[in-house]
Amino acid sequence: MGLTVSLVIFIFxxxxxxxxxxxxxxxILHSVGVLDFWDGVRPDTVRHGVPIGWLFAMMIISAIxxxxxxxxxxxxxxxPIRRIIAATHKVAGGDFNVRLDIHGIYELEELxxxxxxxxxxxxxxxxxxxDFINSFSHEFKTPIVSIRGFAKLLKDDTxxxxxxxxxxxxxxxxxxxxxxxxxxxxxxANYENLEIIADLTEFRLDEQLRKAVIxxxxxxxxxxxxxxxxxxxxxxxxxxxxxxxxxxxxxDNAIKFTEPGGTICLQLTSNDDGVSLLVKDNGIxxxxxxxKRIFDKFYQGETSHTGEGNGLGLSIVKRxxxxxxxxxxxxxxxxxxxxxxxxxxx
Numbered sequence: 001m002g003l004t005v006s007l008v009i010f011i012f013x014x015x016x017x018x019x020x021x022x023x024x025x026x027x028i029l030h031s032v033g034v035l036d037f038w039d040g041v042r043p044d045t046v047r048h049g050v051p052i053g054w055l056f057a058m059m060i061i062s063a064i065x066x067x068x069x070x071x072x073x074x075x076x077x078x079x080p081i082r083r084i085i086a087a088t089h090k091v092a093g094g095d096f097n098v099r100l101d102i103h104g105i106y107e108l109e110e111l112x113x114x115x116x117x118x119x120x121x122x123x124x125x126x127x128x129x130x131d132f133i134n135s136f137s138h139e140f141k142t143p144i145v146s147i148r149g150f151a152k153l154l155k156d157d158t159x160x161x162x163x164x165x166x167x168x169x170x171x172x173x174x175x176x177x178x179x180x181x182x183x184x185x186x187x188x189a190n191y192e193n194l195e196i197i198a199d200l201t202e203f204r205l206d207e208q209l210r211k212a213v214i215x216x217x218x219x220x221x222x223x224x225x226x227x228x229x230x231x232x233x234x235x236x237x238x239x240x241x242x243x244x245x246x247x248x249x250x251x252d253n254a255i256k257f258t259e260p261g262g263t264i265c266l267q268l269t270s271n272d273d274g275v276s277l278l279v280k281d282n283g284i285x286x287x288x289x290x291x292k293r294i295f296d297k298f299y300q301g302e303t304s305h306t307g308e309g310n311g312l313g314l315s316i317v318k319r320x321x322x323x324x325x326x327x328x329x330x331x332x333x334x335x336x337x338x339x340x341x342x343x344x345x346x
Contacts (some may be wrong), residue, residue: 080108087115096123140181143174185312197239197323205236205243205275206268213249213266216255221261231268234275236344242320249313250279250340257338258283274326277342288334294330317342 080102087098096119102112150167153159159167213227220227236243254264258281267278286294295318321328325345332338 004006016282040222083107084108084111084115091119092124112262140178143177143181146174147171147178181312197242200237201240202235202237203240205234206231208240208243209247209266209268209277211243212251215248216251219252219255220264222261223255223258225255225258225260226263228263228265230266232270234268234270236275237346238324242323247277247321247341249279249317250342253313253340254281254283254338255280257281257285272346273343274346275344277344279340280337281339282337285334285336285338286330287334291330 082103083100087100090098098119100112100115102108130322150170154164154167154171209231210229213229251264251266258264262282265278265280267276267280269276295314318328321344322341327343329341330338331341
């Protein structure tokens with residue numbers, strides 16, 4: 001039932017009840033002699049056979065009864081509104097687990113459903129925010145503790161040259177890790193606030209892929225990984241900088257989880273529907289739980305490799321692909337490698 005219909009019925013019932021009750025009260029008062037208008041009245045006190053005093057008494061009593069009945073039943077009618085107000089105050093106080101269950105009036109049911117959807121989204125956002133802060137604090141704190149610890153060890157004048165050099169290398173590596181973490185956090189924040197990609201240019205995507213492979217050469221050469229490239233000549237219109245971020249993060253991720261002597265396959269194809277990029281490795285692979293959370297911020301499924309990254313690379317890739325209007329698909333099996341496929345519209 002709609003809110004308008006409910007109000008009309010409510011007003012009608014209040015009027016009907018007040019009129020019936022006032023008429024009944026007037027008749028009772030007349031029967032006990034309080035209102036004696038039936039006989040012996042003057043002609044000027046009668047209108048259409050009904051005494052004016054009686055009509056006046058009915059009007060007064062109807063008004064009093066109408067206000068009383070409306071005030072009484074309005075408390076019941078406004079109960080759902082009060083529930084919504086109370087729930088809103090709880091949400092304002094930070095309680096996002098509040099839920100409403102209102103039935104009977106269509107508009108209030110819609111409001112109840114929208115309210116529950118809002119609190120669910122707020123609860124999800126709050127959970128993500130808490131997880132992000134906890135993860136960021138952990139990722140940020142770990143290298144700082146390491147740097148501080150090895151810096152204190154370097155104060156020991158009895159250290160030999162080999163240990164001193166090892167500690168300095170660790171401090172440099174942890175400093176680079178901190179720098180990478182801050183850069184990735186800033187990049188992800190910028191991409192998440194970005195809605196439209198400006199300054200689109202046409203460029204050779206296959207050449208961009210080759211440049212990314214050359215840029216990552218020190219990493220894959222150090223692990224003696226073979227990189228196999230199979231690419232068409234692809235002209236793509238978009239942001240070269242953003243696409244470069246995608247390529248570097250995907251290749252870096254493949255290198256990170258591929259054992260020494262492994263192979264990484266890169267394939268770039270183009271057709272009328274768009275551009276398809278395949279990044280495949282024969283590394284350690286992922287289990288089902290890792291696949292579900294692969295794009296979550298700071299999530300790192302393989303604990304033995306957690307020191308090599310900060311869990312933001314694939315989050316950045318996913319956001320850029322979404323901005324480009326594309327899709328990213330992942331398939332993987334434990335100890336059988338992983339396969340990332342990115343489809344970008346023309």
